[in-house]
Amino acid sequence: MSRDPDAVSRDPDVRGEPGADERLRERLVSREVLRRSRILEFRVDTIELPDGTRSTRDVAGHPGGVGMVAIDPDDRVLLVRQWRHAVGRALLEIPAGTLDRHPDGSVEDHALAAARELEEETGYRAGRWRYLGSFFTAPGFTEEQMHLYLATDLRPAHEGRLGPDEDERLELEPLPLAEAIAMAERGDLRDAKSIVGLLWVATLRDR
Numbered sequence: 408m409s410r411d412p413d414a415v416s417r418d419p420d421v422r423g424e425p426g427a428d429e430r431l432r433e434r435l436v437s438r439e440v441l442r443r444s445r446i447l448e449f450r451v452d453t454i455e456l457p458d459g460t461r462s463t464r465d466v467a468g469h470p471g472g473v474g475m476v477a478i479d480p481d482d483r484v485l486l487v488r489q490w491r492h493a494v495g496r497a498l499l500e501i502p503a504g505t506l507d508r509h510p511d512g513s514v515e516d517h518a519l520a521a522a523r524e525l526e527e528e529t530g531y532r533a534g535r536w537r538y539l540g541s542f543f544t545a546p547g548f549t550e551e552q553m554h555l556y557l558a559t560d561l562r563p564a565h566e567g568r569l570g571p572d573e574d575e576r577l578e579l580e581p582l583p584l585a586e587a588i589a590m591a592e593r594g595d596l597r598d599a600k601s602i603v604g605l606l607w608v609a610t611l612r613d614r
Contacts, residue, residue, distance in 0.1 A: 430457055433464075446470070446505055469551035470514045473521045474503035474600040476539075476608050477529060477558040483581040484605070485529045485561070490576065499580060499590075500598040501605070502528040503553075517554040526564050528577055534560030539607050544599060555604045557611075584608075 433454040441449045448468030455461050477485040490497045504524035507515045518536070526532055539555040582590075590596050591605040 432457060436461060465548060467549040467551075469549050470506045470508045471517065471552045471554065472503055472505050472544075472600075473517045473524060473554045473556065474501050474604055475521055475525050475533075475556045475558045476501055476604040477525055477531065477533060477561060478584055478608075479531075479561045479581065482584050484584045484587045485531065486580045486582055486587065486601070487528050488578040488580055494597075498598050499596060499601070501601045503600055504528070518556075521554070521556045521558070525558055526568065528575075529579055530564055530568060531561045532564045533558035534562065539604065539611075542603060553600050553603075555600065555607065557608055 433456060436453045436455050438453070439451045441451065443449075446469065450466050450468060452464045452466055453461060454464055479485065485502060486499050487502055488497050488499050502525050504520060504527070506517060506520050509515065518538070521536065522532070535558070537557040537559075539557055541552050541554045543549075544551045544553050587596075588605050588609045591602045591609075596602050596605070
């Protein structure tokens with residue numbers, strides 16, 4: 408996979424003098440893991456505040472994910488519609504997936520995951536990739552970090568094509584990019600990563 412020079416993880420929240428956030432830092436005292444699933448780890452962390460008082464935080468541990476704004480030669484963005492049980496409805500989204508966690512506890516490289524998930528969910532491979540950046544999906548209760556890519560120079564994957572997971576039911580819906588961006592601006596899309604990714608690409612095109 409060819410990657411854009413911008414495809415380097417950055418932490419834009421690191422700013423100011425070293426130790427500037429110490430007055431806000433919460434120190435982990437203990438951790439109780441309630442349940443581990445294939446993807447998530449549910450735990451209760453006991454933390455100590457800077458003033459010495461203690462409290463608890465409910466946390467859903469997550470290895471992170473990757474989402475792709477994939478644009479074909481006709482300037483259409485590849486979206487997928489799938490049922491989301493947690494919200495009880497089908498959502499139109501950019502292709503995305505969860506990073507694999509290796510047996511040693513490490514997490515796979517998000518660039519490799521992006522190529523795999525794009526092919527599995529859309530049947531396409533990209534000749535050019537640009538890393539857009541990352542964000543925390545819901546930092547109030549989960550550590551999940553979503554990495555976003557712009558994928559272009561798309562070609563159908565034929566030989567050895569990867570398919571969706573057995574429990575995934577996806578419908579591919581290519582839309583003109585301008586229409587998809589307009590949907591995000593109007594609030595017609597309800598998936599956060601898709602809104603962020605489409606508006607990010609719209610900003611880049613306006614430069």
